Amino acid sequence: MLIRQMVGVTGRDVEQALLEALVTDVAAGRGSSLLVEGEPGIGKSALLAAPLAAAQAAGCGVLLGHCDEPGQRLPLSAMTRLLGVHPPSADPRHAQAAPARRCPQARSGRGRRGLAADPVTTATEQLLTHVDRLCTSRPLVLALEDLHRADEATLLLWRRLCRTAAHRPLLAIGTCRPAPSRPALVRLRRELPPHGGQVLSLDRLSEASVTELAGALTGGTAGPRLAARLTSAAGNPLYVRELLNALERAGSLHRAAGTVELPAGGHHTGELRALTDVIADRLACLSADARQMLRLASLLGPAFSTADLTAAARGGALDPAAAAAGAGLLAAVDEALSAGVLEPAGTRLRFRHALLREVLHEAMPPALRTGLLQHAAQQLIAAGAPVERVAELILPAVRDADGWEWKRECEWLADNAARLADRAPGIAAELLEHALRQTDAHGPRRHVLADRLATLYFRTGPVERAEELARTILLETSDRELAGRARWLLTSIALRAGRYQDVEANWRAALGDPRLAPRWRAGLLALLALARGFQGRLGGGRAAMAEALAEGVRLNNATTVGYALNAGALIRSREGDQPGALVLADLALAQIGDDPEPVDLRLMLLGHRAVALDSLGRPREAEEALARARTVAERTGATLLSMNLVRIAERHYEHGRWDDAQAVLDEVTDLPQGRWQLARHSLHTLISARRDNRPQTPGHPEAAATPDDEAAPPTWPVAASYRIVARSLVLERTGRPREALDVLAVLLARAHEYDVRRHPEWLVALVRLALAVDDRGTARAAALESRRNAHIEPLPATRAAAGWCRALLHDDPDRLRAAIDHHRAADRPPDLGNALEDLAVLRAASGDRAAARAAFGEALALYAGLGAVWDARRAAARLRPWGVRAGIRGPRSRPASGRGALTATEQRVADLLAQGLSNPDIAAMLLLSRRTVETHVSHILGKLGVRSRHEVAAATAERPPGPGHRPAAR
Template structure:
């Protein structure tokens, strides 16, 4: 029977809809088949089935449709009978007779009627197929009874002979091993169409439809990420936000967003209860454990859940497997994560307040007693404070006094709230106050809150008589001033501290190093060098690695500013050797490694730069604060972009987005610019436009972090056939007079566009600026850019060829390809068509590997007037299945099949753990699976197919 329900609007399922329509068209043309539509609850299976049945009826097919439920398995053949509309009141006598036989068969003295009835039902469908093509649909078939599955199985075997389309929709409710054998066979014998979560663009379109607007603002987009791409959850979240009055429309009703004051709206109780009620298909014991897991955070370890729940791992295994199979949890490296933030929030919100407080406190004590990392203890304490105005007891105050400094290094956000609460509870004379105050100052430093750190330090210094505490707080005070550019005041603090009798020697060494840094900022190189020497002499006797590292960092920075890059690298090597893995050294270690990596890459030592990057990532992922981690991942994305590993760059940028609100302005500018640039190269117009619009243009005060944004603006102008606009923008930036930085990245673009518009003056100015920069440091990057600019200006192929060779040598495929493209154009202009075609073919090979479709189109347009054309490119990449995976994703999938964990895969591929996590997430979505086991099966199957195809090809 037809569903009779109106089909809702569908977003992000264009390829699936197209496939379903093709199959309905096939059955209308009397070619049968079987489909198994699979996806989690709410993912959109029913909506697709509704579209399918509408299309089938439009083409004149006879449609049978039903939906199973949780009780269906108790009634043999219930689902099959409902689908065929067979009941005791049916007008057809045959149908009434079938129902009578089933009813009478309940008597003990009669023969079991089921086998005969199954055969009759199969016969009914066969007969229907002789009259008109048939489409038979069962939604939620995972609940179907065994007898109905037998009917389905037998009909599945007939689809090659009959105009019959069998369509089943199922939830991945259990692991494949737990499915009934008939369901396994039916699934295996059908065309599997997985429904992964919607991507961000589809979610945005759906939300725009629900709100009646053309665009969704950034705050609302972030909130919608909680839905995890599930369209049902998106609808319920938007409806709930609208009912609560949290959706504001602006720009004449064109844009829907959340007001600033509710940028992180709480989950309404009604929505939380609605969401948890949908989890009734999961065992109640599993729900109870998921409530505990939800309190541990969006991601959690099974070890922590074992400690908090006080159950052995064996007792947790079944529940976690069920939650994974149901799509409530997903793997996240060695941890588990809630696939939908909404579900986690709903489980928390529907846990009674008193119970939540007790569970958070129990979790904190259990984790502390078991020796778990202190940041996890701190998270639980902080969560308990946020509920019902609870307070820290004396035991936790002792714990904070003992662990506060370490917590400040590892989890500064939790630390600042806990320490503030603890200090408010302690009387003035309490012996624990000093340790808590020092820990809070360190927390404010880690969080980048210099004004608050200054106020706290000045207050403590005015009150304390503890020389050790005064020494430490003087250091934090100097930092809070220096980091804001208040060099004179910072120098006064340092010099006053150095004159103070009894000043602690380790802090004395650090103060001298800080003084050196202040002098370096002022440009007083001799004074800076003198302070550094004093710091080193004071730090070595007490073996203070931090003071030694800071002093050597200042010396290296001074050498770099004086263009002795090799000497600076040596100095950074010494600083790296002095800094151990103590948590307080993390910031400085990352700074040293980051500067060292940039210099190594600039000197053409790409492999050494790559090693430095891996070391940075390992440290950041293990111990860095969110702000530090975002900065390191951004450095990784920059490196991967430059070296042509764009899929890895995109993965890192995806990870950085999660931390964007904690980044300084110049880093956000770099994030948006680099994301836009890759999207522009790959002709992802929506992302390109959104990223460029999502950040302000650099102001006249600084270009820091703006290189990729400038390149993106130039690309945008060229795409819109307005190169004069790009020339004007880049020339204006050039005229600001900033030199020897990163402008070499965009100067070749300025020269090329200037020459294409006939603006020789702008081109000459840009080429001369790049040559001036190259003369200062003789850095391969800048030397190549200078030759590139000069060749474009003088229309001289030899100079561009030399630049291309340097780019190739120092492993910069994108710039190498651009130089080859420009070389091909110059050769073609001289009539050297054969040589131009050869260089163009090399550029095309690189562009194709990068997926740089815009560059291919631009190059085609530039060379076509000279009669140079490329061979047709590869077919577009599939959007789902194994063929949709990028080369990097295929490597990751094969390593998953080899049984490697994410950290091991990261080490094998010289990547970061988070990058691999993003790749694995993309792989799961593209393959439409939920576990690494299923990824392994598909990878091994494709490896087997590839091997067989290779043998067959070799034998021909």
């Protein structure tokens, strides 16, 4: 009589009650997350079976997946299998979320692959968006087992799902072993409780529960000798079952009168002291062919396709071509299925338990394991298997035998490195590094491998290693294509880092390099034009741009033409010709079309477009350009995405969407050192200072903005000027206006000429501050510079600023009307509030207290909506000498909870939540990122005191919005 399969769980009443409550909650729209920990075989999977079935019966979508060891080197493999989005997929929503795979034609050697999107980041965002959309149709339960085997990208994605599960009808359940402890799992455990999740540790079963379990498995009551023998199972349900199976196979279990017992004095199972011994005993019952097949299968992972197994077995002892109709392999598979070692898993096979595979894998001598891996890899290469599947086999063989001969595999890697880097960049990097170590210094493929690795590192980091490899290629190769790509890579790295002198040096070196083809020289010349534009060397930049453009047209090279037009757009913008800059940016975007490769170029062009549109009074289109740039950047990796987020946060700050700006800045994870870090810290400082938030720690951005800080290089556009403005504001706020003026007056230098045209309100602040300390000379200089900018670039913003400066300098309130009208129409509440404050001061000084009080009241209302406590205090202090007060009550601050606590954007998001829209849909409507919407949803639920999105509609209908509320920008 065979031992029964375990049905249900024994001794887990408390744990089952917890899972039942979580399922009830998610069915009602209240999400959560749970991590179930326990040793192998303790019953994690069995515990989930009944709750998952109950969730499905309650109308929830239920998806169950597993992580495996080979998948640790394959980004997002577990998540794509869990969500069923690996192509082809029958569900069109799944197909939409599937990670994109580039066609081979798009991977020609003539492309600038280093600038392409990062497929792992792209796939992560697509999968998160897919989950968001699934949750809108019905409650969703995601269960992912064996997280200790998950790849890093899957763990990061899972952590992000768990952090936001409570904000939507999503129950995310993960299982893992407590050891070995991985840093990503430690972070997951730590993050769950603060975000409404729980960690559940499964203890070993009590003796009474073990006896009960044995009875259920054997169909009788365990006798005293059997119960005593089962104590060696240490309360582990799997061990109990396997031990009973071993005793049954040995004929040691006797049944009589409903009791199952061991014979008295029996010792033939005493040597089975560990679970691995029990499993080895099970495998010993199989034939030699079945064991050989299972050894080979264990190299393919816990789950594998029959095609992979057939290919791996070809040419070996189990070669189906050598046996009648493939009977050898089929018979071995059937035997393993009958013995319960393997089981079907859809169209694949898998080991019934990971421990079965582990015992087989570890029992093999390293030399045998390496030989089988190499053989399997070569057979899969010959069969045309997917690149990541082949790489999974090569990598462990490389680690086990560093010096083995792998000429065929090296050739395969050189030919497939680009596709492998798209799917599994970590595996690609490790294999390419190994290949370089093993390849002869003068081997024909060495520089090809170095080129592939440098391209990968430019995209994923470390960039320093990419630069090192590119320099090595330039020193050693005679190949024209490799030399051109290496020079392009070096120049692109220098340009991104703001090392414009290195861009010039690379160009000079390229002029004397006979290996460089004309198309590479033209492309480098376009980068040189861009670098000169950033430096403010507009004449030299214009000449380089014209030459590069002409050469790009002659060569019919769209990318070169795009880069040249991009440089032209930058130069036109710096010359004050925003319409011309917009025309060139649009021409360049049309040139590169839908080509996915030149990501850096596309992002720069969209940035130029946004600046030009904002300057021309087309804010909605500017915001759409930045939203499009964000979508592109989300596919590139953390660095370019973070840079783009800083740009978006800058615009949110200028338009008074300070909560949005803070939410976007909180998304930033990986900024390059230098100007981008500077810009991010400066924006944090400005918002913090204007809201009168005191720095809490020495590392706080505002605390870092001290007057002793070293000045930023003027070649860092806007970021350096933002730092100046932030430092000046901090000094003024701490009662040091003279020092604040000295810092802000640096903006009058020629190095910042372009910046103050982009931000003409900064010169207004300089005039105001200079007059406050009675420095009319500086005030006149700033007003003159503002007037000059309006002449160079006669746009509404520069003209309004020039009139504003003259109004302050000549105490003429009538000249402020144009500025007030402009900022009201442009939806820039911070600048509108400042203009109304100045109007109130000038009206009060002229004796018109009624008009002053009206302007002051409107300014304070705007400040209240922004949370600009410092601006309100400054305004009150300026008007106090004239006897103008805010009124008996003054503007009320926003409450801490309820609908009135919601900011303008949060109210808009809440309205859309109440309509049942998903986060991606809300993000698209409001031109925000999905992650920014997640942050707003979290704040909304907290302020309204509700647990689910379904409850938001009732909570927001309680009362009208609080004071300071204004419609969200659309």
